[in-house]
Amino acid sequence: MSALEIVAVAISFLGIWLTARRAMLCWPVNLLACALYFKLFLDVRLYSDMVLQGLFGMAIIYGWFAWARGRGDDGRVVVRPLPMAEAAAGLAAGALGAVAIGWFTSHYTDAALPWMDAALSSFSLVAQYWTARRQAANWLLWIAVDVLYVGMFVFKDLWLTAGLYGAMVGLAVLGYRRWRQESTGGN
Numbered sequence: 001m002s003a004l005e006i007v008a009v010a011i012s013f014l015g016i017w018l019t020a021r022r023a024m025l026c027w028p029v030n031l032l033a034c035a036l037y038f039k040l041f042l043d044v045r046l047y048s049d050m051v052l053q054g055l056f057g058m059a060i061i062y063g064w065f066a067w068a069r070g071r072g073d074d075g076r077v078v079v080r081p082l083p084m085a086e087a088a089a090g091l092a093a094g095a096l097g098a099v100a101i102g103w104f105t106s107h108y109t110d111a112a113l114p115w116m117d118a119a120l121s122s123f124s125l126v127a128q129y130w131t132a133r134r135q136a137a138n139w140l141l142w143i144a145v146d147v148l149y150v151g152m153f154v155f156k157d158l159w160l161t162a163g164l165y166g167a168m169v170g171l172a173v174l175g176y177r178r179w180r181q182e183s184t185g186g187n
Contacts, residue, residue, distance in 0.1 A: 063132030097122030139176030
């Protein structure tokens, strides 16, 4: 456990908590967390996850603008449904990305866990896109991805990060409940 990992965990936890609350401050906090984890994943040779942090950075900027435009009259971020066709397209894109990234990293890098890292990275991008689009279903995909990330980070001896991802499963459950309640008209 390094000082970098400790700071990255704390900032990431704060960012996910703010996202679950639909607070606009989540975007700059999550951008900082991306930068910290980019460096950490470079250090431990999880290259797909390192690249993922760069892509997350771009998705965070997109999400920041999308959320700014997606507020109701009361100023709160409006939750949107995820149509079945969009869900299927997102999951198909995640699977195709996993195969492409996994093949590349298994053939051209010394990645520690190329296929698992690629699959989790690819589906994380789908979940991040759904988050930026304000769709409550993003949290269900985050739950599945984060559970698997816990195992990968334990395997890589990133215990604090594994703990963060375990806590993120809980935050994703909370986020899903809150966003689902909002999308069905409850407060």
